Amino acid sequence: MKRTGWWVARLVDRRVETDTSATLVLEVPDWPGHLPGQHVDLRLTAEDGYQAARSYSVSAPADGDRIEVTVQRVPDGEVSPYLLDGLSVGDRIEVRGPVGGYFVWRLTDPAPVLLVGGGSGVAPLMAMIRARREAGSRTPFRLIYSVRSERDIYFADELRRRVRDDQSLDVAYVYTREVPEGLSAQAHRIGVPDLNSHGWPAQLEPVNFVCGPTGFVEAVSDILVALGHEPRRIKTERFGPTG
């Protein structure tokens, strides 16, 4: 069954992820479900009828009629500051989706999975990690997560717990500005050594999901191609500041 058009959702919870981001929990009556990696459009309407819409990745599997959307604040943005500061629990907002059927991990695909996230690009990848666990799948997953500093890690406690409890989930961090104390690595942008050490060899024919800002996705997908991965097995989602 396919529903189109805008649906009315209600904000039921908002969880802070970092200083500049939060997860909105929305209740959408009769939500039809979604696949990990899909996104939704959220729309705001001013009192005079002016409207603004933006696309956001869904960061968790559906829990009945509840969906979770993780929002990064775009400084001076039009929509994200309102979603983070203006919208109150109980307020209504319009949602459309789920959208996108390509940047999607399917439970039935037995191939090992590499997830490469830059900054807030981790949100749809987290939906895949959570969906895998929820389904009891043992498909091996690796996440390489590029962040400016430790303070910028989304879902930090949950990722730590999941890695501890799950032998077939690995997470490696790349710090671009500030390396946590006690680690010997230098701050750097993601490169061949990171993908070589923490990704899968091309012969295993993994599926690679890459999500982040344009420059990040260009760099990572070029490296994966150079490392021998079939371009069709590299799925990308690029975003710029969209307000």
Next chain:
Amino acid sequence: MGIVSPGFQGRRRPTGPNLPPGQYLTEDFPVLSAGPTPRVSLTDWEFVITTETGAELRWSWDEMWALPTETPTVDIHCVTHWSKLGTNWQGVSLDTLLDGVDTAADYALVHSYGGYTTNLPLDDLRDGQAWVVHQYDGADLPAEHGGPARLLVPHLYFWKSAKWVRGIRLGLTDEPGFWETAGYHDYGDPWREQRYQGD
């Protein structure tokens, strides 16, 4: 009118008659593609129009740019809600490329290096509505924006303007392309907000 969000003002950037419904203006040039950026060498590059009978017309890179070019200045509209006004391109009009092509086809399936496809009615490629472009803003088109050459069909959502374009297959029936198979609208008119199937 939708559900009013108390206190939401919006940014009220210039809207005016050039902005289709649900779009906002951007000054930068976001990139959206589903996979890695293909790198195509100009010596291997070719552009092929294939008719419904299998007849083929081919242009090498040098042959293509020996044709007369145009410099359209157009507004572009992405389905992810951004629009960019007054963009400058240089390329060959599809009218030039289709001139003399003997076809009864109603539909076109555009295909690209890297495997991307998108479909549109053949009429939407005619009458000064579409170009194969290799220059953006006076410089070679960067690979992440579809270089060495992309299709430009600015009156439809920008996913129809296939990056890394390689050819067009003409057909008597409509065959959905990459995003059209994944739930996006078959036609994609931004002024009618045809984003997704059923719009």
